[in-house]
Amino acid sequence: MRLPDFEAWAMFAAVVEHRSFTDAAKALSVSKATVSKAVTRLEEHLDTSLFNRTSRRLALTESGKRLADHAHRILAEGQAAEEAARDETADLSGVVRLGAPMTFGLLRVAPLVAEFTKLNPLVDVDLHLSDAHIDIVDMGLDATIRIADMPDSSLRARRLADVTIHTVASPAYLAQRGRPQHPSDLGTHDCMCYSNVTTPDIWRFAGPGQQNVVVQVRSRLTVNSGEAMLPALRQGVGIARLPDFIVGDAIAAGDLEEILLDWRPPPMGLHLVTPPSRLRPARVEALLDFLTRHHGC
Secondary structure (H helix, E strand, O other): OOOOOHHHHHHHHHHHHHOOHHHHHHHHOOOHHHHHHHHHHHHHHHOOOOEEEOOOOEEEOHHHHHHHHHHHHHHHHHHHHHHHHHHOOOOOOEEEEEEEOHHHHHHHHHHHHHHHHHHOOOEEEEEEEOOOOOOOOOOOOOEEEEEOOOOOOOOEEEEEEEEOEEEEEOHHHHHHHOOOOOHHHHHHOEEEEEOOOOOOOEEEEEEHHHEEEEEEOEEEEEEOOHHHHHHHHHOOOOEEEEEHHHHHHHHHHOOOEEOOOOOEOOOEEEEEEEOOOOOOOHHHHHHHHHHHHOOOO
16 A cells, blocks of 8 residues: 655645745745655646646646645644644643634634633734635634534534524614514615625514515615624614624614514524644644633623
């Protein structure tokens, strides 16, 4: 049995990550020639080209694209195994790269990260906040928090909690336009939609007797940040559906009112998502365990 050329697979992954043979060689502390020979050796063994190379551009071939994830996993598994061995005899140290949605990250994750780093002074956290859907493997993240229905994928997802979604409007808007009594009434109202979903203007509700209703709304404002809807909501521009961590305080203060109380949007799942590998450095496991214990925050 011939063993895989693990070194070549790892160097291929490094070139994909850094998008350059030169930068990959610097990251690996080897010569550019060593990286080039390793990738060529892998191409010859696989009998396929992995890159299209020109003097100005380096691009993955179709075969390269299909094999890049496998290469990343091989490299990540090797790095994790070495770090796990070191972690057995060392204090927690190093960098953890964590992603989170923008508003949830600011309100709920950042305070926990601050507490975690205070408890673990040798661990640094690189926190990436974005509402956009990101590829955690391509970005080199150790984990990310997502508020979404998780599709089947190679990623590992741990559901931490449900996130309640409220349908809200300002008292001024409701006084002027009336209060919807049924989701179908939304067709005559102005609404605000969140663009980081597949169908922003399609709203689903579950109601009495396990009824399910789907309505298409007219969006006067479409944004990629739920928090950005708050000024327009308060000024009576329309109706929006937003999670509790964004509108909870405004509802409690009376700035916004929840409507359609008998008709609820399906709750979204709060997930902790990690790459496929089961091997993770102790510092990553420690942060994930810490976030899991405090997921109700």
